[in-house]
Amino acid sequence: MGHINLQNEMMEQLKTKELMEQAKTYAYDYIENLPYMDVSPSCEALENLLKFEEKIPEESSSPSEILFMLHKYGSKATVAKSGAKYFGFVNGGVIPVALATKWLTDIWDQNSGLYIMSPIASKLEEVCEKWLVDLFGLQKGTAAGFVSGSSVATICAVTAARNKLLFNQGYDVHSKGLFGAPKIRVVVGEDAHSSVWKALSMLGIGRDMVEVVPTDDQGRMIIGKLPPLDSKTLVIAQAGNVTGGAFDSIEEICTLANQASAWVHVDGAFGLWAAVSSKRKYLTKGLEKADSWSVDAHKTLNAPFDCGVVLCKDRDSLVSAMQASGSYLQYSDHRDGMLYVPELSKRARSVELWAVIKYLGKVGIEKLVDDLCDNAEYFAEKLTEQGFYVGNNVVFNQIVVKCENSEITSATLKNIQASRKCWCSGALWQNEPAIRISICSWQTTQKDIDDCVNIFVACRRLATPVIM
Numbered sequence: 001m002g003h004i005n006l007q008n009e010m011m012e013q014l015k016t017k018e019l020m021e022q023a024k025t026y027a028y029d030y031i032e033n034l035p036y037m038d039v040s041p042s043c044e045a046l047e048n049l050l051k052f053e054e055k056i057p058e059e060s061s062s063p064s065e066i067l068f069m070l071h072k073y074g075s076k077a078t079v080a081k082s083g084a085k086y087f088g089f090v091n092g093g094v095i096p097v098a099l100a101t102k103w104l105t106d107i108w109d110q111n112s113g114l115y116i117m118s119p120i121a122s123k124l125e126e127v128c129e130k131w132l133v134d135l136f137g138l139q140k141g142t143a144a145g146f147v148s149g150s151s152v153a154t155i156c157a158v159t160a161a162r163n164k165l166l167f168n169q170g171y172d173v174h175s176k177g178l179f180g181a182p183k184i185r186v187v188v189g190e191d192a193h194s195s196v197w198k199a200l201s202m203l204g205i206g207r208d209m210v211e212v213v214p215t216d217d218q219g220r221m222i223i224g225k226l227p228p229l230d231s232k233t234l235v236i237a238q239a240g241n242v243t244g245g246a247f248d249s250i251e252e253i254c255t256l257a258n259q260a261s262a263w264v265h266v267d268g269a270f271g272l273w274a275a276v277s278s279k280r281k282y283l284t285k286g287l288e289k290a291d292s293w294s295v296d297a298h299k300t301l302n303a304p305f306d307c308g309v310v311l312c313k314d315r316d317s318l319v320s321a322m323q324a325s326g327s328y329l330q331y332s333d334h335r336d337g338m339l340y341v342p343e344l345s346k347r348a349r350s351v352e353l354w355a356v357i358k359y360l361g362k363v364g365i366e367k368l369v370d371d372l373c374d375n376a377e378y379f380a381e382k383l384t385e386q387g388f389y390v391g392n393n394v395v396f397n398q399i400v401v402k403c404e405n406s407e408i409t410s411a412t413l414k415n416i417q418a419s420r421k422c423w424c425s426g427a428l429w430q431n432e433p434a435i436r437i438s439i440c441s442w443q444t445t446q447k448d449i450d451d452c453v454n455i456f457v458a459c460r461r462l463a464t465p466v467i468m
Contacts, residue, residue: 006060019063026071027103037080038420045076084441084448085422090242090270090397092302093441101355102304110348112146113338116330121348126335128353132309135357135365136275136295138288143315145322145340146307146350150269151195153294153310156341158199160292160312160321161234161263168231168261174323178204185233187211187226191219193242193267217430218246218393226256233262239284240271243427243436244391245376245398247271251286264290269308270299270440271396276362277369283395292318300369300397302442303356307349310340368442372397376439378446382453388460391429399437400429403460409433411463412456419459422452 013019051073081091112121129144147153163173165184173181186205188196190212200210213221219241229235235257237248250266257264266272266287272295275284287293293311297303312318319339331339338344360368376397380390383401391400403409410433413426427436 009060013063019067022064022067026067026075029071030075034080034083037083039080039083039086039423040417040420041077041079042420045073048073049077079423082441082443084443084445085452086441087437087439087452088423088425090299090438090440092296092299093443094298094304095302095356095359095442097359098303098352098356101352105348105351108348108351110351111345112348112350113344113346114330114336115332115334118348119334121350122335122337124348124354125337125350128350128357129335131354131357132311135362136272136284136287136293136311138293138311139313141313141315143312143318143340145310145312145318146337146346146353147310147341147343148306149298149308150267150294150296151198151308152342153296153308154195154199154265154267155202156310156318156322157265157292157294157312158203158205158234158236160314160317161265162203162205163321164314164317165232165234165263174320183209183232185211185230187213187229187233187235189213189215189219189221189236189238189248191215191241191243192236192238193269195269196236196267219244220246221248221253223249223252223256226253229257229260229262231261233257233260235262235264237264237266237290238271239266239268239274239287240396241398242269243398243429243434244393244400245271245396246393247274247283247395249286250284250290254286254289258289263292265292265294266290268293268295270296270438273300273365273369274396276365277373278366279370280373280396297353297356299440300372301353301356301365302368302440304352307353309353371442372439372444375444375446375449376437379437379439379449379453382449383456386453386457388456391434397439399439400427401435401437401456402429402432403463406433408460408463409435412460415459415462416455419455421455 080086082093110118110121112118115122125146132144133142145156162184166173166181169182171181186200188210211227214225216222235253237250237253239247254264272293274280275287291313295309297307298305322339322341324338324344373396376394376399380394380399384390389402391402403412413435416422416424425436427434
């Protein structure tokens with residue numbers, strides 16, 4: 001009887017739309033207050049999270065009270081990463097049309113694994129694949145898989161590369177497995193992103209098996225230090241160092257790799273978008289000569305979370321690596337998204353990506369990228385004027401900042417984070433503590449940057465007497 005009552009109740013909820021209206025009211029309130037929110041939650045907001053700790057309810061709860069609880073306590077414990085003064089972890093903002101699209105697609109609640117599950121998601125994956133290949137100047141026919149982020153995209157690409165390199169040696173991973181497989185070589189820079197190491201580890205390639213190339217003072221692989229490459233080698237290059245933003249010399253690496261029939265993967269989580277800027281595409285010169293790429297749309301492009309992409313020149317290698325079979329799976333003559341990714345069930349993130357690209361167009365995407373990079377240059381210039389030391393060449397959207405010494409740098413960062421008025425992360429740069437700034441949100445203006453420079457100055461002032 002209880003099940004029938006709940007079913008009738010939920011049917012009524014859909015009919016009246018009262019819950020949707022309540023959620024909309026709360027969402028609008030969040031949007032309106034976002035410009036005035038502290039970037040990170042207060043101590044009180046964090047303490048109020050304890051209100052969510054309870055035994056699992058025996059009976060059904062009030063849906064209105066659930067939404068109210070989320071609004072009253074949950075929204076206060078969010079990080080305002082979509083705002084103008086969040087500069088941590090290369091988290092992008094979100095473009096309004098994409099946010100609205102995400103609301104709509106949440107209502108659709110599509111599973112985009114197969115065409116038959118969601119024709120619209122399948123079609124827009126197909127369209128976005130072609131658009132991305134065009135934007136990045138890649139070879140026509142390059143395949144794209146739409147995943148949660150570049151961490152998963154890297155896993156997909158490295159799997160395809162590993163299997164192909166083994167297949168070229170006459171070894172079929174799908175039938176024989178990895179035990180007893182011939183060796184392949186993996187070459188990475190010593191400043192490779194943690195997601196690269198995670199992908200390698202998950203795929204059975206331990207740190208001791210990897211050939212690490214020394215990097216220069218900007219985190220770029222030193223080409224002269226590359227080991228001789230061969231047809232058993234996977235080289236992972238970087239388009240945008242996660243701390244300083246520098247780009248490996250992709251063209252030089254690809255030229256050497258192509259001569260040796262090695263596979264090149266480009267980790268371009270946020271930096272691959274330099275390819276769409278006439279001012280900064282020199283950073284990605286030779287990009288089309290690689291074999292696979294990983295990139296996020298929820299970073300530089302400001303699409304909503306989560307939206308990552310794996311791109312692979314050899315479509316068959318990606319599909320083979322992500323293979324899925326089962327009599328219940330109904331493949332079609334159209335695009336079936338699960339063929340390109342690990343998941344069989346996945347949300348329709350292609351719809352939001354399509355909305356962002358269609359809204360901005362090539363010109364708008366280029367302006368977005370250039371605005372982020374120009375803001376980074378402006379931020380670095382203003383900090384330098386205030387006596388801060390910028391430790392990297394600001395070529396994209398990343399800035400590495402230091403104070404007079406390591407102790408003051410660390411204390412200043414701690415004060416900045418505690419202020420909750422802007423937020424940056426810390427990092428080690430050339431083995432010393434540094435403040436890491438990532439300019440990622442379309443909302444950031446030069447006025448916001450000026451305000452943040454003043455915060456930096458005040459926080460350094462607070463830090464200096466403590467050390468002395």
